[in-house]
Amino acid sequence: GAGVSQSPSNKVTEKGKDVELRCDPISGHTALYWYRQSLGQGLEFLIYFQGNSAPDKSGLPSDRFSAERTGGSVSTLTIQRTQQEDSAVYLCASSPMQETQYFGPGTRLLVL
Amino acid sequence: KQEVTQIPAALSVPEGENLVLNCSFTDSAIYNLQWFRQDPGKGLTSLLLIQSSQREQTSGRLNASLDKSSGRSTLYIAASQPGDSATYLCAVLVPTGANNLFFGTGTRLTVIP
Numbered sequence: 001g002a003g004v005s006q007s008p009s010n011k012v013t014e015k016g017k018d019v020e021l022r023c024d025p026i027s028g029h030t031a032l033y034w035y036r037q038s039l040g041q042g043l044e045f046l047i048y049f050q051g052n053s054a055p056d057k058s059g060l061p062s063d064r065f066s067a068e069r070t071g072g073s074v075s076t077l078t079i080q081r082t083q084q085e086d087s088a089v090y091l092c093a094s095s096p097m098q099e100t101q102y103f104g105p106g107t108r109l110l111v112l
Numbered sequence: 113k114q115e116v117t118q119i120p121a122a123l124s125v126p127e128g129e130n131l132v133l134n135c136s137f138t139d140s141a142i143y144n145l146q147w148f149r150q151d152p153g154k155g156l157t158s159l160l161l162i163q164s165s166q167r168e169q170t171s172g173r174l175n176a177s178l179d180k181s182s183g184r185s186t187l188y189i190a191a192s193q194p195g196d197s198a199t200y201l202c203a204v205l206v207p208t209g210a211n212n213l214f215f216g217t218g219t220r221l222t223v224i225p
Contacts, residue, residue: 006155033213042217043201048210056210091155093213100144100205101213106155 004104025094135202
């Protein structure tokens with residue numbers, strides 16, 4: 001079946017612009033995660049959605065970052081006023097409840 | 113807090129050689145352990161998943177073992193090929209919390225033709 005998909009696969013933007021990254025989870029998966037992986041670094045947890053519950057935003061690095069999950073399915077991660085340090089690969093994962101996470105291919109963001 | 117460590121950080125081997133990547137974790141209360149492959153600038157590809165009740169899993173030339181009591185896992189790659197060159201990450205899933213998937217630091221493997 002279809003896996004987790006993310007778009008765009010690559011995004012180049014100028015410092016100060018806003019960007020939106022999209023994640024389509026596996027159908028029926030109630031949990032959705034966003035991670036960030038900066039160059040040469042490990043994966044950094046950003047935010048977690050579980051069903052209709054309030055998201056766990058404890059990993060968001062600043063108030064320029066926000067995420068939504070509409071209808072319990074598609075999620076959008078928005079970065080406002082991008083900075084060069086936001087350049088990273090942004091990974092989305094989904095899982096049935098809090099079980100094994102299935103990762104998407106990631107969005108590679110480059111802020112010039 | 114769970115901490116996951118991978119040794120070595122980087123490894124270069126000639127094509128055809130068998131190799132072992134190591135992963136250790138500090139808290140044995142895990143749901144499962146997963147090995148991923150990551151190519152430069154790309155997402156994660158799941159290779160093998162071992163449930164906490166299992167000892168090993170095999171897929172093709174890959175074999176992963178789990179010793180939960182000692183907090184260790186190994187990924188064995190047989191007859192390595194240049195296409196195996198990538199970063200290999202292990203991750204443990206713990207029972208509690210939203211941020212419940214803990215990744216190791218990765219081993220960057222280069223297989224030399």
